[in-house]
Amino acid sequence: MSIDEMSYTPERANAEQAPPRTIVFVAYPHIGLLDLTAAQTVFFAANHGLVECGLPGYTLHTASMEGGPVPTAEGLVVETRRLSEFIDSPIDSVIVPGSPQIRQVMADSPALVDWLRVTSTTARRMASVCSGTFLLAQAGLLDGLRVATHWVMADVFERLFPQVELDREAIFVQQQSVWTSAGISAGIDLALALVEADCGREMAMQVARRMVVYYRRPDNQDQWSPLLQSQCPAGA
Template sequence: MPVSIAILVYDGVQILDVSGPAAVFAAANDACATPFYKVHIVSAGGGAIKSSSALDIVSQPIRRLPANAIDLLLVAGGDEDALLQLAEHRALARWLTRASMAAGRYGSICTGALLLARLGLLHGKRVTTHWSACSLLADGFPELAVDDAALYVEDGKVWTSAGVTTGIDMCLAIVERDLGAAAANRIAERLVLYARRPGYQSQFSPLLQARRQADTPYAELIDWMSTHLDEPLDIAQLAARMAMSERSFHRHFTQSVGDTPARFVETLRLDRARNLLLLPYGLKQVAAETGFGSAARLSKAFERRFGISPMLFRQTQRRGVSPE
C-alpha cells in the first residue's frame, strides 16, 4: 500500500506550503516503479479553498479520510489568525488529534505549527516555524523548545519546517528516509534545486543576516564580497575599496556587521563551501572557488568552525557523491 499523506489546507493557506511538498512526493512517485506515496489535500469541509495567493485549491473533507489511515500528516502554513481559529473547530481538532496519534509521522510547514501547538500536539517537542512567527510560538507555548534558526527539525515522529521553500527541504529529507539519498538527490535535480539544504542550516544565510543589519555602504560591499570569494579579500583590499584607512575600516565594519572583516569573510567562504560540498566537486575545486587556496586550509577552517571534516560532512549530508 502507498504511504498515505494528508496535507491540511484552509482559507488563507500559503499555496507554496502545499504545492512544494506535493511536488516532492509526486516526483518521488515518478522515480518509483509503482507509486510510493498517495497525497490527500484535505480541509475541514472540503471543496474549494482560497489560498493567500487568491488561487483555489481543491480539497476533500476530512470525514472522507479516516484519521487512522494516515501515515504522514502535515499542516500547511498560512494566515496565523485563521490557524488559531481552526483549533476551535471541534470536528477538525478531534480528527487532527486522532490522526497525529495514529500516524507514523506528523508535523507542519511554516506557521502550521501554531495549530498543532494550540491542540497540544507538540508538547515538549523541539520545533521550528517561519522566523516571523517564532516569538509568537515560543511566547504562547513555553513548553516547546523553539529553534528559530533551523530550516527544519525532526524530534521523534514530529517534523516541523521554517516555511515556504523549507517545506521542500523537509519533505526531501523524509523521502531520503524512505527511499534513500540517491532518490532524494534525483528529485532535487528534477526540481532544479540549487542544493539540498540540511535542517541545521539557518533560515537566513550569513549574507542575508549581514545585509539586514549593515549600513548601506557596507551592504553594498557585502554583496561584492559574496561574488568575489575566490579573491584575497584581505583587510587592505577591502579598506581600499571603501576608501578608508585599514584601522577605520576595521572599526566601522565590525560595528555595522557585528563581526570582524576577517571572521566575516571566512563565514561567507565556509557557507559557500558547505553548499559546494553537496555537489560533485573535488575538495581542491571547492577550496579554489571559496578562496581558501588549498584543500588543507579549507579543511582546517572547516573543522575549526564546525567540528567535522569537509569530507565527513559530505558523506553525512549527501551519500553517493564520488570521493576525491
C-alpha cells in the same frame, strides 16, 4: 549507483509489494499556497522515480474540514476532499502548511485541531510547514519537543506555547515522529528529508535534480543564510 542499479535484496522485494504511502495535506481558508504546493511537488517528483524503479510511491490528497474549494492567502483556490473521508483509511503522513493569518486560523478551527490530535494517534508521522507548527502545537502534539517555524512568527510562537522548545535558526527539525520546518521554501527541504527517510539518499537526490533545487540544506542551517545577509544593505 542509481536506485534501479541497486542489487535485488529481500528488503527491496518487500518494498515492491508494499502499498503506496498515503499523505494528507491539510488545507484551510487563507492557507499559504507555496507552503502547500512546494512540499507536494517533492512527493509528486518522487513518484516518477519510484515508479520507474518498480517501487510503490505516494498517494497525495489535499483535504479540509468541509471539503470543496478552499481559498489560499494568495487568492488562488484549491479543491479539497473532506478530512472525514480518511477516518477509516490508513494515513502514513499528515502535513500541515502554514498561513500568514495563523492566529485567526487557530481561533476559527477547533474542529481541525481536534482532527489533528486524534489522527496523530494512528498516522506514522505528523509534519508542518512554516506557521503550520502553530496548529500542531495547539493540538498538544509538540509539548516538550524542539521545533521550527517561520522566523517572523518566532516571538508569537514562544508566547503562545512556552511548553515547546522553538529552535529559531533551524530550517527543519525532527523530533520522534514529528517534523516541523521553517517558512515557505523550507517546506522543500522538509519534504526532501522525508523522502530520504522513506526511500534513501539517492532517491532524494534524484528528486532534487528533477526539481532543479539544491539537494537539501542541512537541518541546522540558519534561516538567515550568509549569502542573503551579504546581500542586505548595511544596517538592514
